[in-house]
Amino acid sequence: MRLIARYAKECEAHFEIITVWDTKIEKESVPKHDPRIKTLTKQHPAAIWFERKMHDDYGIIIEDAFDNRPLVHQEYFPSAIHPMQKAFQAKSITPSDYKPYKYETIGGDGVFEVAVGPIHAGIIEPGHFQFSQAGEDILHQEVRHFYKYRAIEKMLEGKTLQAAKPIIERISGNESIAYQIAWRDIVLQATRSELPEQSRKYHALLLELERMIHHLTDLGFIPNDAGFGAALAFASKLSEEARRQLQRLTGHRFGFGAIDFESHTMQTEVWLHYLETLEEELALFEAWIIDIPSLWDRFDTTGILKAKKAKKYDTVGIIARASGLTLDRRDEPFYQTHGFVLQTESSGDVAARYKMRLKEARNTLTMLRNFTVETSEAITLHTLQDGEYFSFVESAIGELFMSVEIKDGVIERFFVRDPSFVNWQALHLMMPDNIIADFPLINKSCDLSYAGNDL
Amino acid sequence: MIRFWNRRFRTGILTENPEFDKEMQTIRKEMKDLVKKRFAGSLAIRMVDSGSCNACEAECNALSNPYYDLERLGIYFVASPRHADVMLLSGVMTFNMTPHVLDAYKQMPEPKWVISLGACPVMEAPFEQTFAIKGPATAHLPIAYHIPGCPPEPIEIIRGLLAFLKGI
Numbered sequence A: 001m002r003l004i005a006r007y008a009k010e011c012e013a014h015f016e017i018i019t020v021w022d023t024k025i026e027k028e029s030v031p032k033h034d035p036r037i038k039t040l041t042k043q044h045p046a047a048i049w050f051e052r053k054m055h056d057d058y059g060i061i062i063e064d065a066f067d068n069r070p071l072v073h074q075e076y077f078p079s080a081i082h083p084m085q086k087a088f089q090a091k092s093i094t095p096s097d098y099k100p101y102k103y104e105t106i107g108g109d110g111v112f113e114v115a116v117g118p119i120h121a122g123i124i125e126p127g128h129f130q131f132s133q134a135g136e137d138i139l140h141q142e143v144r145h146f147y148k149y150r151a152i153e154k155m156l157e158g159k160t161l162q163a164a165k166p167i168i169e170r171i172s173g174n175e176s177i178a179y180q181i182a183w184r185d186i187v188l189q190a191t192r193s194e195l196p197e198q199s200r201k202y203h204a205l206l207l208e209l210e211r212m213i214h215h216l217t218d219l220g221f222i223p224n225d226a227g228f229g230a231a232l233a234f235a236s237k238l239s240e241e242a243r244r245q246l247q248r249l250t251g252h253r254f255g256f257g258a259i260d261f262e263s264h265t266m267q268t269e270v271w272l273h274y275l276e277t278l279e280e281e282l283a284l285f286e287a288w289i290i291d292i293p294s295l296w297d298r299f300d301t302t303g304i305l306k307a308k309k310a311k312k313y314d315t316v317g318i319i320a321r322a323s324g325l326t327l328d329r330r331d332e333p334f335y336q337t338h339g340f341v342l343q344t345e346s347s348g349d350v351a352a353r354y355k356m357r358l359k360e361a362r363n364t365l366t367m368l369r370n371f372t373v374e375t376s377e378a379i380t381l382h383t384l385q386d387g388e389y390f391s392f393v394e395s396a397i398g399e400l401f402m403s404v405e406i407k408d409g410v411i412e413r414f415f416v417r418d419p420s421f422v423n424w425q426a427l428h429l430m431m432p433d434n435i436i437a438d439f440p441l442i443n444k445s446c447d448l449s450y451a452g453n454d455l
Numbered sequence B: 001m002i003r004f005w006n007r008r009f010r011t012g013i014l015t016e017n018p019e020f021d022k023e024m025q026t027i028r029k030e031m032k033d034l035v036k037k038r039f040a041g042s043l044a045i046r047m048v049d050s051g052s053c054n055a056c057e058a059e060c061n062a063l064s065n066p067y068y069d070l071e072r073l074g075i076y077f078v079a080s081p082r083h084a085d086v087m088l089l090s091g092v093m094t095f096n097m098t099p100h101v102l103d104a105y106k107q108m109p110e111p112k113w114v115i116s117l118g119a120c121p122v123m124e125a126p127f128e129q130t131f132a133i134k135g136p137a138t139a140h141l142p143i144a145y146h147i148p149g150c151p152p153e154p155i156e157i158i159r160g161l162l163a164f165l166k167g168i
């Protein structure tokens, strides 16, 4: 079974622990006066961040966990506060005394540590990486995040789904369309409404365009991190052009506000013409980049994630597929009839993740053609019904999971698991046998979201 | 490889529509002069994200794509605050990031300026005040100039940088 998410919610007399697997959803109640649960980390190591977060959020004690350090709450965060509890309503907190964080490191003769972050050298989001080094060789790495923690889950409580939308679409800017589609599916379930085929196609087109932008960006940045700047110049031109198409279609370069229940018209001629040029350029790019041996020297066998480990750590998305797992939320009839073909690689290294992006970009191009519609239809939603709703979307990074509980017409509990949240936990597995100079390359080949992870 | 070079020569320098190009040209000229006069030919920017949604970073990255190519104006994004004249601050000031942002600011040599980028740092993005957000950046840092937008488009960032340069 694959672990998708594990989170808590507060009820009248107890906390409910919800564990989402690929095949079922399990619920467990624990009393508020003594909330304790058993860890799942022995079988599913990636459960640890979920569990540490649950402790920070609600004060739930994880028995027999190998790691009890705070996760979201950092050095100055008052340890007595568990802000997801309903009773906590403060809008500001006073920093507590500095409590040092004990990094996971490896000791030994001549082994030293390298601390990277939270502010990095490039234009990139903040996060911290702690390396244990033997000379150039990486022995171990710990990924530490949540610098961007904005408390989105709490922020959304008490809001209507409509009022929550502008915030949800800004949780992770480069996955905005995916987040909006997850939101859309929750609205549709909660109002028992159906989306007409044309609108589904239009939304899927926008999601594929977002994926295309993501892949094009990475197709440039990954070689750039191996010192091959020409690829960045080429691919960033393509991603800029794709972004402008997204703007032309939605009025926004990142598609904020794009997914709704209104009717939209595409200028199909301009669009199809754009796809033609993109196809030509992409083919040229691929023929060129595939043929640069010094670049592939850097990519091949760098940052390997073996299939067994990828599975054990419940990874998703490009990372999982590059290691051979057949996992994609688009692997279903609607996408398949529009040209979706599941892509995988087997070597699990930077090269595999790069080739995955090339292959997926090509497949996405086919779908962008097939999803083209003249106009999408407007629909009127039925009345909203209270309840607990779940949605899954394949974002450009991987499977996105969202769950919303509605009570009295407003959000009672909002939870979202960005694909990055599980994938970040597998990053350290790619480090041993690599040198620290290759870390930026490995990290970029995964291209995970910090904002979506931290919330 | 040959095919690539053929294409490279055929494409030449990327141009936009003529209007945009004209604006870019004027901006470019003014900007180059100002950078030369005020910053001895190179303006060094340290981008710091204190809790963005990552779209603002993506737009800053877009500044170096062939359409905008900011570096040709003498403006560089540098790796350390110690090399920077300007801090370009994006995102809401989160509780967890604030000490690090202030640290980075302290590391910058004088004279130094902070430019806030996008709706987040001035608390105009849809994000509301929570315990995890430490209010607008103006409460923590002297903000010399603000570039509005959610996110500001690359051309708006360039215009903003120009207006900032004119103002100092």
Ligand code: SF4
Pocket (backbone or CB within 6 Å): A170, A173, B051, B052, B053, B054, B055, B056, B090, B091, B092, B117, B118, B119, B120, B121, B125, B149, B150, B151, B152
């Ligand atoms: S200003 Fe808007 S685009 Fe920029 S980081 Fe904030 S929410 Fe994202």
